[in-house]
Amino acid sequence: MDASRAALRRCIRLARERGDLSGLSSFLGYLAWTEALAANYPAAASALETADQAATWHRIAPPYTMLYARVALRIADGDLDAASELLDAALPEDSATTPESRLYGAFLRGTVSGYRGDAKEASRHLERAASYADALEWADPGLRLYLDSGLAEAYVAIGRVTDAARISSWLAEVGARLNRPTLLGQAHRIDALVAVAEGNFDAAVAAARNAVAASEMSPLRREIVRSLLVLGRIERRRKGRRQAREALQAALAKAAEIGHEPLRRQADEELARAGGARAGDTLTTTEQRVAELIGSGASNRGAADTLFISVRTVETHVAAIYRKLGVRSRAEVAKWLADTSAD
Numbered sequence: 001m002d003a004s005r006a007a008l009r010r011c012i013r014l015a016r017e018r019g020d021l022s023g024l025s026s027f028l029g030y031l032a033w034t035e036a037l038a039a040n041y042p043a044a045a046s047a048l049e050t051a052d053q054a055a056t057w058h059r060i061a062p063p064y065t066m067l068y069a070r071v072a073l074r075i076a077d078g079d080l081d082a083a084s085e086l087l088d089a090a091l092p093e094d095s096a097t098t099p100e101s102r103l104y105g106a107f108l109r110g111t112v113s114g115y116r117g118d119a120k121e122a123s124r125h126l127e128r129a130a131s132y133a134d135a136l137e138w139a140d141p142g143l144r145l146y147l148d149s150g151l152a153e154a155y156v157a158i159g160r161v162t163d164a165a166r167i168s169s170w171l172a173e174v175g176a177r178l179n180r181p182t183l184l185g186q187a188h189r190i191d192a193l194v195a196v197a198e199g200n201f202d203a204a205v206a207a208a209r210n211a212v213a214a215s216e217m218s219p220l221r222r223e224i225v226r227s228l229l230v231l232g233r234i235e236r237r238r239k240g241r242r243q244a245r246e247a248l249q250a251a252l253a254k255a256a257e258i259g260h261e262p263l264r265r266q267a268d269e270e271l272a273r274a275g276g277a278r279a280g281d282t283l284t285t286t287e288q289r290v291a292e293l294i295g296s297g298a299s300n301r302g303a304a305d306t307l308f309i310s311v312r313t314v315e316t317h318v319a320a321i322y323r324k325l326g327v328r329s330r331a332e333v334a335k336w337l338a339d340t341s342a343d
Contacts (some may be wrong), residue, residue, distance in 0.1 A: 001219035013271050023141050025054040033065035036072035039221040044069045046307040064104045067091065069146075070308075071108050077286055078261030079313040083112050109149050115262045119157030126151040127234055141174060141183055146220075149186035156193040171175040171308060175214075180222055185214035189227050192234060195260035201238040208234050212247075225263045226256045229270065236274045245275040259285035282323060290317040291325075295334035 008031045015024040026053035035044035047068055053342040076082035093107035110125030126147050126258050141148055152167035170191035175183030188211035195204035208231035215227040233248035252267035264284055283291060284308070293303040300314045307314070322328060325336050 001034065001038055005031070008034065017131065021054045025051050028054065029066040031070035036069040038219055039076070039260060040106045041073055041259050048073075048308060061076070064101060064199065068104060068108065071112070073308060074310070074313070075262065076258075077111065077309050077313045077317075078149050078265070079310060079316065080112055080116055082310045082313060083108075084130070086110070091201035099132050099136050103129050103136065103145075105131060107145050110147070110150060110154075114154060119154045122222060123151060123158055123160075126154060137187045141171060141186075146182070146186070149190065151191060152186075156190070159197075161194050161197050165188055166220070168194070180219035181214045182220050185218055185223050185227055187209045188214055190229050192230050196234055203223055204234045205231070205238065205240075222260060222263065223259050225251050225258070225260065225267070228264055229263070232267075232270055236270065240273055245271065248274055251305070257283070261286065284309060285319060285323050287317050287321050287324075290314060291320065291321050291333050291337060294321075294330050295337045297330075 008027055011027040012024060015027055028047050028293060032044045032047035035041070035047060044089055048066060051066055071083045071087055074080070074086060074132040082101065087105065087108050091101055091108075093105065093109070093139035104280060106125045106129035110122045110129060113119075113122035113125060129147050130144070130151060133147070140145050147328060148210075149169050149171065152164040152215060154173075155161070155167070160216075168187045171183045171190070172187035174180070178254055188207050192207035192211060193205045195201070208227065211227040212224065215223040218224065227246045228251035232244045232251060235247060237239075248271040249268055251272060255264035255267050261284060286309075289307060290303055293306060294300075300308065300311050300318065304311045304314045321333060325333065327333055
């Protein structure tokens, strides 16, 4: 990931020096995609803003990497409806003309469906994405947008454990051969879910712990949250309440740290089921940023423009901020911020 960032920033610098706005927009789009993949959402939003400016000046169509980053930002904010609307406007289903656009569209729809908890719909979209990747002869799991691990997890949820195990074996082989902890963590996580489906909780816990260990070394920060969530759920189901709470509290903290609202909600809900304290009045990363903006006088539209999210998403965050802080106005938010800063 660091090598990718360094190479892209060098390309961006050269494009600026040469006045190549088309190249600048393209390279910035890839940087936004890279940062979104790494769950570094503020950096992704910043790259998108600059890429949009370059694309507007040159009147060029934005690359699909920018669409990925935009949808990823909407998902991270917890606004799945906005993510779907953006996707439908940019890539209406079955209307895309290139294999790459069909792949991106199917993958992103599958991702949104997965976060909605609709495993059947997620598997349908991700199967299509996999078929497009196969047609392009994209064999590397990263080049395939890491769609295969999501497909395997959806397969387990709908009872297709043999298909999930097949994907896990492939990811494990590639991960071991190329020393890629992200793939090894995904393979172990799938193995844990398969073991649960087969009723073997001892094997499931062992696999989940291996997934956490591998995911901790992954540059893709969502991976550790997902693996901790799986471990916590398995421990809760086998009545390991203390172990479940430890894993889920770690998942909750890491999800809040990267600012991924759907994963934070999952961890919060699982923690409550495990008998642990929920997030309570703790603001998420995005909620904190919204609070700072509205507390300093920004309107909902102004906050939305600054954070590159929809006004509706800001309104949702404002409601959550008021509820968590027990306040009723922006002035009270400002006072809370001042008190917090003084402390």
